[in-house]
Amino acid sequence: xxxxxxxxxxxxxxxxxxxxxxxxxxxxxxxxxxxxxxxxxxxxxxxxxxxxxxxxxxxxxxxxxxxxxxxxxxxxxxxxxxxxxxxxxxxxxxxxxxxxxxxxxxxxxxxxxxxxxxxxxxxxxxxxxxxxxxxxxxxxxxxxxxxxxxxxxxxxxxxxxxxxxx
Numbered sequence: 001x002x003x004x005x006x007x008x009x010x011x012x013x014x015x016x017x018x019x020x021x022x023x024x025x026x027x028x029x030x031x032x033x034x035x036x037x038x039x040x041x042x043x044x045x046x047x048x049x050x051x052x053x054x055x056x057x058x059x060x061x062x063x064x065x066x067x068x069x070x071x072x073x074x075x076x077x078x079x080x081x082x083x084x085x086x087x088x089x090x091x092x093x094x095x096x097x098x099x100x101x102x103x104x105x106x107x108x109x110x111x112x113x114x115x116x117x118x119x120x121x122x123x124x125x126x127x128x129x130x131x132x133x134x135x136x137x138x139x140x141x142x143x144x145x146x147x148x149x150x151x152x153x154x155x156x157x158x159x160x161x162x163x164x165x166x
Contacts, residue, residue, distance in 0.1 A: 021099070022070060025069070027033075032144070039068065060105060065109065070092040075095070094112045106128070
């Protein structure tokens with residue numbers, strides 16, 4: 001991202017990144033990193049793709065991409081993993097609407113980003129874009145961070161077994 005693009009990106013999202021409740025995502029683990037870092041990665045990719053293809057709704061789409069996972073684990077504490085997967089977009093939308101006026105496209109981006117897991121079909125091209133980016137970024141993060149963590153733990157376990165006296 002060029003210096004000018006980076007400045008534009010950060011000025012576009014400054015009010016969100018300054019929000020104390022949004023910053024709570026810095027303490028939430030997600031794909032082996034924080035939910036904050038995951039959301040920033042999705043927003044940056046969204047911004048860059050919208051910029052490259054001259055998508056007019058770049059600002060709205062980028063902001064919704066940043067807000068797509070705006071929830072903390074305590075918000076869904078009573079739910080199992082599958083239910084959380086399905087329900088977290090609604091909670092993210094609810095939390096986003098507490099602080100920001102979102103248009104219909106932005107609301108659809110947030111509530112449909114987990115399609116097909118939550119059965120809410122995206123209505124707009126921007127919704128499809130963010131949903132796709134979220135899946136690519138999630139897969140990257142799982143492979144890069146979570147899988148390497150598990151491999152590291154497994155190797156440590158193996159080395160401990162090898163060192164045990166027999």
